Amino acid sequence: xxxxxxxxxxxxxxxxxxxxxxxxxxxxxxxxxxxxxxxxxxxxxxxxxxxxxxxxxxxxxxxxxxxxxxxxxxxxxxxxxxxxxxxxxxxxxxxxxxxxxxxxxxxxxxxxxxxxxxxxxxxxxxxxxxxxxxxxxxxxxxxxxxxxxxxxxxxxxxxxxxxxxxxxxxxxxxxxxxxxxxxxxxxxxxxxxxxxxxxxxxxxxxxxxxxxxxxxxxxxxxxxxxxxxxxxxxxxxxxxxxxxxxxxxxxxxxxxxxxxxxxxxxxxxxxxxxxxxxxxxxxxxxxxxxxxxxxxxxxxxxxxxxxxxxxxxxxxxxxxxxxxxxxxx
Numbered sequence: 001x002x003x004x005x006x007x008x009x010x011x012x013x014x015x016x017x018x019x020x021x022x023x024x025x026x027x028x029x030x031x032x033x034x035x036x037x038x039x040x041x042x043x044x045x046x047x048x049x050x051x052x053x054x055x056x057x058x059x060x061x062x063x064x065x066x067x068x069x070x071x072x073x074x075x076x077x078x079x080x081x082x083x084x085x086x087x088x089x090x091x092x093x094x095x096x097x098x099x100x101x102x103x104x105x106x107x108x109x110x111x112x113x114x115x116x117x118x119x120x121x122x123x124x125x126x127x128x129x130x131x132x133x134x135x136x137x138x139x140x141x142x143x144x145x146x147x148x149x150x151x152x153x154x155x156x157x158x159x160x161x162x163x164x165x166x167x168x169x170x171x172x173x174x175x176x177x178x179x180x181x182x183x184x185x186x187x188x189x190x191x192x193x194x195x196x197x198x199x200x201x202x203x204x205x206x207x208x209x210x211x212x213x214x215x216x217x218x219x220x221x222x223x224x225x226x227x228x229x230x231x232x233x234x235x236x237x238x239x240x241x242x243x244x245x246x247x248x249x250x251x252x253x254x255x256x257x258x259x260x261x262x263x264x265x266x267x268x269x270x271x272x273x274x275x276x277x278x279x280x281x282x283x284x285x286x287x288x289x290x291x292x293x294x295x296x297x298x299x300x301x302x303x304x305x306x307x308x309x310x311x312x313x314x315x316x317x318x319x320x321x322x323x324x325x326x327x328x329x
Contacts, residue, residue, distance in 0.1 A: 035143045036076045037158030038133040041065045043104075046299040047204055049292065050167045051109045054279055056120045060109040062164045064296075067102035068135060069158065082134040082142075087116045088127060095131070123166050126284045132161040159295055167287065168279050169204035171319030172212065172269040174241075180325045181245050181265070186256045193242045194325055198269070200236065201319055203300070209236030213270040215282070216248055221262035226252065228282075230270070243267070259327050267323040281321045288321040 042049050043063035051060040068078030078101060085095040093115065098105070109120040112129060135143045177196040185192050200209065213230040220226070229251040231243060245256040248265065268282035281287055291314060297304045298315035 034070070034076045035141070036068050036070050036078045036135050036137065037143075038081050038135055038160075039067045039069045040159040040162055040296050041067075042296055042299055044299050047206070049298060050165050050203065051120075051123065052204060053123075053125045053166050053168050054273075054276060056109055056123055056166070060120070062107045062109075062112075062129070064105055064162065065102050066098060066105050066133075077138060078135055079138045080136040082136070084132050084134070085112070085115060086130045086132075089130065091116055092132075125166055125168065125281070126287045127166040128163055129165075130161055130163050133159075159293075162293060162296065165287070165290070165317075167203060167317065168271070168281055169207040170200050170202050170209060170271050170273070171281055171287065171317065172271070173199045173201055173318075174267075174269075174320040174323055175199075177323055177325070181248075181256075181259060181263075181327045183259065183261050183327055183329055186245050186259060191245045191256060193244045194265070194267075195240065195242045196323065197238070198234065198241050199238045200271075201317065203317065207276070208274045209271055210274045211272045212236055213272065213278070214241060214243070215268050215270055215280070216243070216251065217266045217268075218248075218252055219264040219266070221260050228268075233272075236271075261327050261329050263327040265325055265327075267325075268321065281319065284321060287317070288319050291316050291318060 041064060043065075045063070048061050048063040051062065052058075066081060066083070068081060070076045070078075080097055080099045081101065082097050083095045083105065084092050086092040095107075095115070096105075107129075109123065113120045113123055137143070174196045177194070179192050179195050181194065182192050198212070198214075200212075202209075211233050212235075214232050214234060215228050216231050217228045218226040231248055231251045234241060245259060249256045249258065268280060270278050270280045272278050292298045294314040295312065297312040301313050301315040304312045
């Protein structure tokens with residue numbers, strides 16, 4: 001008989017009972033502390049959800065409705081919300097404290113740029129502004145929801161930060177790219193083409209595109225990037241685009257036979273609005289993979305029918321800043 005079994009026989013029953021009770025007793029669960037959060041709704045005017053890079057000398061304004069929410073717990077309330085502003089992720093500063101809620105917050109481009117010692121016309125395509133909030137309660141608490149990461153836990157109501165951007169009013173969307181240029185096919189007289197479908201997303205209803213220039217730059221193997229040239233002008237709207245070696249070579253002032261294996265072609269787009277100056281998203285890659293915040297209903301999107309269990313639908317601002325392909329053997 002081992003020593004443990006002998007010891008267990010002589011251990012008083014009341015000691016065993018106390019030991020088991022201690023092991024099985026539940027630990028007390030502290031009462032949760034509820035805090036309020038900030039809520040944001042975009043202006044119903046989609047033109048006020050970003051700054052139009054083509055109108056920075058005008059009256060560009062970002063606008064939203066700010067409020068506080070008790071998230072279903074009336075024992076919490078909001079006395080004020082501090083709104084902080086930063087520019088391209090830097091220079092965080094207090095913008096204003098709001099005590100009358102809900103309130104419409106309007107941020108003119110000229111005023112916001114001045115906060116960072118800039119003129120509105122000095123803002124660059126793709127610049128990003130961020131607002132975050134500290135929610136204050138009547139009992140003196142100040143909840144920095146952004147730093148506390150509260151909104152990763154509250155998916156529906158709470159908004160810890162809001163981004164908005166300097167955007168062009170239109171962004172091209174190229175999909176389904178196939179094909180390319182083959183050196184062997186060019187020499188054999190049976191050249192292949194580079195093909196894709198071209199469409200666009202329009203963020204400003206007042207902007208009408210007249211046409212789109214399909215631009216190309218060539219980087220020869222071992223050489224420097226060449227000049228950008230317009231290969232063709234196409235109608236605005238959905239369409240199929242095909243670029244042949246002959247038309248690209250003509251636009252570049254060379255012959256198709258001059259193309260070598262490994263040459264890289266970059267394709268991008270210049271939009272030609274009716275009654276406005278042409279513009280492009282090329283070299284503004286920060287624009288092409290970013291979306292409007294998915295935790296706020298954007299006026300260009302479908303209605304948010306279920307606000308109890310789901311976040312608002314996403315509104316994409318993603319597009320295609322450029323495409324590229326190489327000459328194959």
